[in-house]
């Protein structure tokens with residue numbers, strides 16, 4: 001698994017002017033981020049003239065959220081990228097943002113986060129604790 005920092009080193013152009021709002025030390029979503037950026041790498045290698053920029057990587061309402069802009073990609077590849085990003089976001093609702101263990105969406109003082117039992121702070125309450133959702137890979 002590659003950390004976000006290494007992706008930035010590997011593809012500095014992708015991250016020109018991007019905002020990274022994942023808290024330092026939170027490495028639980030590395031695999032999910034890898035899946036999105038590995039797919040982007042494949043798609044861009046098929047479209048060497050295309051422009052691709054990550055505008056923001058953040059946790060939004062508890063979930064991994066990646067924003068990007070692009071120019072010159074075929075519609076089918078744009079759909080593929082969006083789909084992969086969507087799956088990563090859905091999966092992130094079940095992966096602890098800090099350590100990567102199986103986790104639930106929960107809240108502390110109405111601030112949403114995805115935490116496993118070990119990483120949840122005192123007072124944090126799971127929202128989907130009794131609900132299992134599985135997302136299948138297309």
Ligand SMILES: [Zn+2]
Nearest residue numbers: 096099116119
């Ligand atoms: Zn954890």
